[in-house]
Amino acid sequence: MQSIGIIGVGEIGQAVVEGLRSGGGAAPEVFLSPRGARTAAGLSERFEGVRVCADNQEVVDRSEVVIIAVRRQDHHGALAGLRWDDDKIVISLMAGVATDDLRRTLGTGAPIIRAIPLPAVRERRSTTVTCPSHPVVDSLFERLGGALPVPDEDTFNVFSALTGTLTAHYAYLATLTSWATDHGIASDAADRYVRSLFRNVGRSLSDETRPLHQLAADHETPRGNNERIRTTWFDPANTAALKEALDGLLAQLR
Numbered sequence: 001m002q003s004i005g006i007i008g009v010g011e012i013g014q015a016v017v018e019g020l021r022s023g024g025g026a027a028p029e030v031f032l033s034p035r036g037a038r039t040a041a042g043l044s045e046r047f048e049g050v051r052v053c054a055d056n057q058e059v060v061d062r063s064e065v066v067i068i069a070v071r072r073q074d075h076h077g078a079l080a081g082l083r084w085d086d087d088k089i090v091i092s093l094m095a096g097v098a099t100d101d102l103r104r105t106l107g108t109g110a111p112i113i114r115a116i117p118l119p120a121v122r123e124r125r126s127t128t129v130t131c132p133s134h135p136v137v138d139s140l141f142e143r144l145g146g147a148l149p150v151p152d153e154d155t156f157n158v159f160s161a162l163t164g165t166l167t168a169h170y171a172y173l174a175t176l177t178s179w180a181t182d183h184g185i186a187s188d189a190a191d192r193y194v195r196s197l198f199r200n201v202g203r204s205l206s207d208e209t210r211p212l213h214q215l216a217a218d219h220e221t222p223r224g225n226n227e228r229i230r231t232t233w234f235d236p237a238n239t240a241a242l243k244e245a246l247d248g249l250l251a252q253l254r
């Protein structure tokens with residue numbers, strides 16, 4: 001692939017460009033849409049071969065692969081009226097926009113692939129779910145940390161819902177910290193300790209030989225403190241509430 005365009009240069013668009021340009025190797029030319037002007041200008045200053053286009057049509061015209069990374073509510077405004085040749089490859093990062101709906105908006109027979117890269121693609125450390133599998137798209141995301149192709153949008157939406165749990169995890173950690181400060185611990189000490197605890201959890205997750213339930217068991221002394229919190233807080237009602245929230249999100253994504 002020689003050229004890649006990005007329509008919507010925000011948080012995730014920027015991370016993709018940084019990932020493509022970090023780590024060396026031949027990188028495609030990158031053409032950016034002009035909105036998100038400061039971010040786009042910053043990227044073109046930092047990286048050779050990254051240019052800001054005059055408008056979204058120029059991004060499409062100059063690129064073999066076009067990544068759409070605008071917010072769902074902005075996509076009609078960003079895309080309506082653009083002309084797409086059928087030999088383009090379109091990658092949509094927008095959560096909750098079905099491929100058939102996007103095809104109607106774009107009015108093209110070009111392949112449309114949905115993908116869920118996460119900000120860690122900037123360090124080439126995120127596994128990106130793609131749907132359906134496409135050799136060019138999968139090899140692009142392999143380069144950014146790994147591709148996990150899935151065959152249909154029902155499956156894709158389940159992964160998309162899982163992605164929606166990330167900030168709840170950070171909020172959980174922040175709640176632990178604030179509980180400690182309520183008990184008189186200095187907030188910087190609580191913050192430092194909670195980060196240290198869960199950084200080690202992150203490291204354990206890299207060991208893919210142990211299933212997740214076994215990781216939990218391996219960290220738990222029978223009738224010890226961890227078992228107590230797991231069974232008194234993460235009880236069946238709490239588990240059901242989490243699954244219900246995920247079901248609600250999945251229904252909205254379909």
Ligand SMILES: NC(=O)C1=CN([C@@H]2O[C@H](COP(=O)(O)OP(=O)(O)OC[C@H]3O[C@@H](n4cnc5c(N)ncnc54)[C@H](OP(=O)(O)O)[C@@H]3O)[C@@H](O)[C@H]2O)C=CC1
Pocket residue numbers: 007008009010011012013033034035036037056069070071072074077078079093094095115116117118119
């Ligand atoms: N953030 C993430 O981790 C992930 C996000 N996504 C998806 O990617 C999409 C973007 O998310 P995110 O990067 O967080 O959002 P941001 O709000 O950070 O970025 C969206 C960008 O789109 C730009 N934009 C708005 N309208 C237009 C237009 N008409 N033409 C060109 N660009 C336009 C905005 O410009 P301006 O600033 O000028 O308004 C902004 O720079 C969403 O659909 C989201 O679901 C998918 C995977 C992960």
